[in-house]
Amino acid sequence: MTDFVEAGKASELEEGTKRAVEVCGTRVLLIGSGGKYYAISNRCPHLGGNLSQGHLQGTVVTCPVHGSQFDITDGHVIRWLKGSRPLQAISKMLKRPKPVATYEVKIADNKILVEI
Numbered sequence: 001m002t003d004f005v006e007a008g009k010a011s012e013l014e015e016g017t018k019r020a021v022e023v024c025g026t027r028v029l030l031i032g033s034g035g036k037y038y039a040i041s042n043r044c045p046h047l048g049g050n051l052s053q054g055h056l057q058g059t060v061v062t063c064p065v066h067g068s069q070f071d072i073t074d075g076h077v078i079r080w081l082k083g084s085r086p087l088q089a090i091s092k093m094l095k096r097p098k099p100v101a102t103y104e105v106k107i108a109d110n111k112i113l114v115e116i
């Protein structure tokens with residue numbers, strides 16, 4: 001059963017920023033982008049890279065370890081690993097691309113509530 005749990009204050013997450021938090025034992029990355037708030041897993045689905053240390057541009061976060069990119073709005077893979085096409089093809093055979101987990105977010109009384 002899932003529930004909405006407070007993960008932070010909306011007023012403390014500025015536009016274009018991200019913050020790693022732990023919600024009920026789950027590592028979550030909160031992101032403010034385009035006037036909205038998003039919550040995704042802080043673990044890259046490739047090999048667990050810390051996405052809070054990656055680059056955020058608009059709604060795209062880049063893993064700092066091997067450069068995979070994910071759309072924070074729905075978690076889909078934009079790029080699976082950075083590198084040449086042959087390297088990417090081999091990498092995809094070894095480990096199939098997987099989206100990053102996303103969580104529903106609600107704002108209530110300045111609280112960022114994440115469905116966990």
Ligand code: FES
Binds near residue numbers: 063067081
């Ligand atoms: S751990 Fe994120 S791309 Fe490899």
